[in-house]
Amino acid sequence: MKKLQLKIGITVLICVMVLMVAVGFGTVRIEPANIFAIFGHKLFALELPSEISDNIASIFWTMRLPRAIAAFLVGAALAVTGTVMQSVLRNPLASSYTLGVSSGASLGVALMVVFGISLPFIGNFSLPMIGFVFGLGTVLLAMAMAMQLDKNLENQTIILIGMVLSLFVSSMLTILIVLSKEHMEQIIFWQMGSFSAIKWSHVQVLLMIIIPGILFLMYFAQEMDIMTFGEEQAISVGIDMRRMKIILITASALLTGTAVAFVGIIGFIDLIAPHVVRKIYGASHRIVVPMSALFGGAFMTLADMVSRTIISPSELPIGAVTTLIGAPFFAYVYFSKRGVKRHA
């Protein structure tokens, strides 16, 4: 137990450090001391030190800080949903993306871009809103179809229908792009994923949805533990599997949909976070879910920092960075500790 507490403590510490590093690095390097100074200036109207101009303080406060926070939130959301989906569907490759969130959101965004739709009242948030609605809608549609076809809502059914629907939606997207080539670049850029457009207003929305969402999923940690032993065991102990699946998958889709709506499609984290976290912390979801959030958050923040510094002044698409860093890291963690446990 002590060991676990130590691990958790270290993880939290690493997260804080990563955040500090991420907001400190960029086109302009800002020392930790100055970071606090800027906080003091913005929150308590203290004087800025001489080496920090108003412009640099602007960069930090309106661009870097919201961006780092958003990256952390999005990374946390994606990691948690990856963990939950893998547990629910008992499939190491399962994720909200495979059920159609990514293709749905892309289609929604593409429709908006091509037809120049803008929603009243929410102007700036039109794009995220449409992306979210379409992304979530696709998953709900998949679930509805699965429920019709299979009363018991077996995992295989869910996964297959999700995949088929996802591919179908993708093909609609392809056709749309081909018919309106001048928007192709914009759509593809969006799909590649980026935190570059994040401002405080976005962070507010992300905070309001992602934190409660993650807490909500954490509430079902016990159920997810029991579900790992198989459907029959879970039912026998008294879990309404059908209801639980609907709740968990919908909640996951909500979180993923939100993330995707704001920053495009960033993959890989939802796939590897669960594996890495389970390797380190064991199987109990009460620990694994929040740790996934921290791990995913730190990882995404780091990846975002790399994406915007490595070829400055240009930026690498963050999806590429998460995979480039993530793949070797994952291989190391997964394959180095592999070993079949022998029975007594």
Add this chain to the structure above:
Amino acid sequence: MKRNLKQYVAVLLILMFAFTACTSPSTSPSTTEQTETTANTEASTNTQEQPSAQDTEEATESDETTDTDRAGNPITLPDNIERVISFAPSMTQVIEELGFLDKLVAVDTQSPKYVDGVDGLPQFNMMTPDIEALAALEPDVMFVSGMSLAKGDNPFEQLVELGICVIMIPSSTSIEGVKEDNQFIADVMGASAKGQEINQKMQERIDAIAAIGTTIEDKKTVMFEIAALPNIYSFGQETFLHEMIELIGANNAFADEESWISVSEEAAVAKNPDVILTNVSYIEDSVGEILARTGWENVKAVQEKNVYYIDNGKSSLSNHHIVEALEEMAKAVYPDEYSALSE
């Protein structure tokens, strides 16, 4: 351990290949993406570097001595050039200036926006031209720019095989190159003298600007956007726009970069330019958009409202009109110093 290492490497390689296969290269929104270097200028034999005052009276309809185009491809010019196709607005404008607009039998889809009198002609998409329809028009020469090669393979190879003279003129990366392009087109069309005249006028106006530019001591930092948010594009060295910024006596904010680059918002703000120029025309109020950006309030150019629009056509098409953009830029950045400039 060895086995683990192999797996590790295999996973890494697979994922890397998967990634490179998935991300498709995007074309720059600017119309001046170049694919060839100007090293090929040596190959074109008929270009004249110095603007001469006399017309060469022997200008005939055919100048067969041109063996290669501006990209170094071997070409054989026909004796008579009556039917011309232009595949980029920059070249259409030059043809217009030379007085040969009536020889055009087809243009690209963008040309009518920049040149009057060609919208009646058949128009082809720069990126995906209909080869059969092009061949059916039986052109004598076809001027194409580097834009059409952006996809990788040459869509015009079939036409070359059919015997049509396809002349490749990659977008030039310097003002000198632009002049050479002008001259080259003029030579091909058999109007070398007119070409020299155009270039000479260009040079005169450039010199006028340069004369003032060199006297400016307190150089302002200028950032020139060719695309706005969410993906800001600007440029560094090896572009004629960069040269133009330096000519007027200013410093390009991204002088230490090369060619066309995408810049993150943070990088742009960090540069803290004195003046921001933009030739973005696909947004209604590109100047207003820049001034309203969150997080840009403390940038010098925004604080003092030194954000100006430069005509898109004149600053993005690589031909003689760039001097007009040059003058716009000069007046925008240093209104006092260039107030005496006419036009």
Add this chain to the structure above:
Amino acid sequence: MLKLENVSAGYNGTDVIHDISFRLSEGESLCILGPNSCGKTTLLRAIAKLIESNGVLELDGQSVHAMRRKDIAKRVAVMSQISRVNFPYSVYDTIMMGRYQHIKKSMFKTPGEKDIALVEACMKEVELTSIRDQMIDCLSGGQLQRVFLAHTLVQEPRLILLDEPTNHLDMKHQVSLVKYLKKWSKIDGHQVIGVFHDINLAMQLSDNLMFMKEGRIKGIGHSDDLITTDFLKDIYDVDIVDYMIQSYKRWEKFSGK
């Protein structure tokens, strides 16, 4: 009291078991026997409402079809054969999961005093207290079985359904498991329904037997009344009685030594 009348159930629209009727009173146990694919497991799953079924299925007068999952879970527990697990949960945590129905009522789903006491007691009963913190993916088959037994017991069911629980266990553990279940079934009106392959082992649990063949009940009652050579031959297509006697004679020789 468990009551079945004309129950039929199956998969994908095809019935595997037909016309099943029997009653099981408080304190009674039952062993279900029969050849492969005679429907034993299907029947068990129908009773636990793991699959849909037709006919009358009542538990203490209430229709199981209409009962909600959590109400069923409070009375019925299913113990399936789990031979290996891949997840590192501790023995204690795994057993505690059986208390799900009772824990989930609390705010943060933390076990209460009663839950803890019950888990401790069960662990002691099945002699797992010494390895309470070990991870279940490191246990032997016998230990794992005891973990799941405890897991089932803490659910505080009144009826335990077992599907060939001794399949993968060695002799010692087979015997001890069945002995324990028998002990449990004597308490307080508890009922056990176990599906067995091994008739001898089944009779260790209870003399109340039910033989199935091709989805139907061929005979149900006390072993003394039910078992005859012909009866078993009809069920298994093999002379079981003769086989057992031959084995007995061989074993008798061993005891003489």
